[in-house]
Amino acid sequence: MAEEHTDERAYRVVVNDEEQYSVWPVDRALPLGWYAEGTEGSREDCLTHIGTVWTDMRPAGLRRQMERAARG
Template sequence: MSRDSAERQYVVVRNDEEQYSIWPADRTLPSGWHAQDVTGGKDECLAHITRVWTDLRPRTLREAAGH
């Protein structure tokens, strides 16, 4: 891993289906994705996603199932 990639900052993002990902903090977000209030290193951001994204089904599927 290069020093640059080890220091790269990411932002946790979520789409309208409430699916999570990370995105480089210095890049414009792709359409349909919204920044959450979490930024940091890759491992830190992925750990946050692991804590908060407990139901991996898309929002519309959860709603259709009545949850």
């Protein structure tokens, strides 16, 4: 029987220029183009926060393009 693994690492919420969110371990350097959003905690807590704040999954560039097209 497999032993259950509990992830006890700390994570941070990160965001890129296209306003896309992800989680990243706090003990690792951020990848280029990603910035700490300010929220840190368990992976589950970070994912819950992302679910609350990231309500439009479209990249920012696409949203702007669609808004311009809608205005004509």
